[in-house]
Amino acid sequence: MNKKELIDALSPGTDPAPFFALADKVRRDNVGDGVHVRGLIEFSNTCRRNCRYCGIRAGNPKVRRYRLTKEEILACARTAVSLNYRTVVMQSGEDPAWSPRDVIPVLEAVKKETGLAITLSIGEHSREEYKALRAAGADRFLLRFETSDRELFKALKPDSDYDRRFACLAWLKEAGFQVGSGVMAGLPGQTLESLADDILLFKKLDLDMVGIGPFIPNPDTPLAGSAGGTLDLGLRMVALTRIVTVNTHIPATTAMGTLHPQGRQRALQCGANVLMPNISPVEHRVDYSLYPGKICVSDAADKCAGCVDAMLKSLGRTRAEGYGHSLKNAPKG
Ligand code: SAM
Ligand code: FES
DSSP states (O other): OOHHHHHHHHSTTSOOHHHHHHHHHHHHHHHOSEEEEEEEEEEEOOOSOOOTTOTTOTTOTTOOOOBOOHHHHHHHHHHHHHTTOOEEEEEEOOOGGGOHHHHHHHHHHHHHHHOOEEEEEOOOOOHHHHHHHHHTTOOEEEOOOBOSOHHHHHHHOTTSOHHHHHHHHHHHHHTTOEEEEEEEESOTTOOHHHHHHHHHHHHHTTOSEEEEEEOOOOTTSTTTTSOOOOHHHHHHHHHHHHHHHSSOBOBOOHHHHHHOTTHHHHHHTTTOOEEOOBOSOHHHHTTOOSSTTOTTTTOOHHHHHHHHHHHHHHTTOEEOSSOOOOSSSOOOO
């Protein structure tokens, strides 16, 4: 699809049903009916940055900051094993006390003890640090570029640099990671044109994974009064991303499930093939509030696993076999 066709398909006046059906078919033909389940460990909500949309930004004094210990992270990884998950996603703010140098021994221990695939989502670091994380055994890295619109990026991420964010994505690829990126849909000032550019950029960057979530305004951030993204726009983005990128891994995101009780199910029916249930200790989940109303904050990990299996069953889908590595490049190393 070209840019004009994408803009048309994203427009509220266009019936999305044909795109949703096509995306479901492209998903089935290219990545199958299996859904990869990745256990999410939110290991620190401390962040040096001040992204204007984000609930755990440094400037939000209401956040009760926490950091999991190495032992606590290992315990989460054991939980993942017990629930038959094959991947853990270790996510945090850009926490100076959890620098790549500090993360390395933890991911080495998780790998050695559990053999799980490890995805990191720990923000912007140097080329050398990415290389070291990859050499230590991390398999994948998620770093959303958030929006392809340079001016909007600058307005929303005042202490980040647009070019550096994309340099980070190139360094991650160079280091041999399976690379995921993505955007929020429905940001204030975001146009359908820029969302179409986002999708074309996913393709150009040849990503292994693409995460799309609706923007949900957080009352404790500068974007408190803004309108948020809609389920409809989020689903159109997921469907069109599947059609354009064909065999990427696309999660049905927590933000989608927060916006609507059937949000994740609907995403799985129009292109998504990944779920990321939370396996962080329940006592800390409420403190990783990127946006209000986040689902599953008080559910123990095994309850989320039960929920996931029931959801898949209701959709006639199954958990995928194997680690769920990239379908583009065979895992390196
Ligand atoms: N610090 C890492 C980074 O920036 O890549 C990872 C953690 S960050 C909290 C993970 C993602 O949360 C961001 O990439 C952003 O897209 C999403 N996010 C943050 N605030 C949000 C909001 N208000 N609504 C929806 N998604 C949000
Ligand atoms: Fe750093 Fe959101 S501002 S994780």
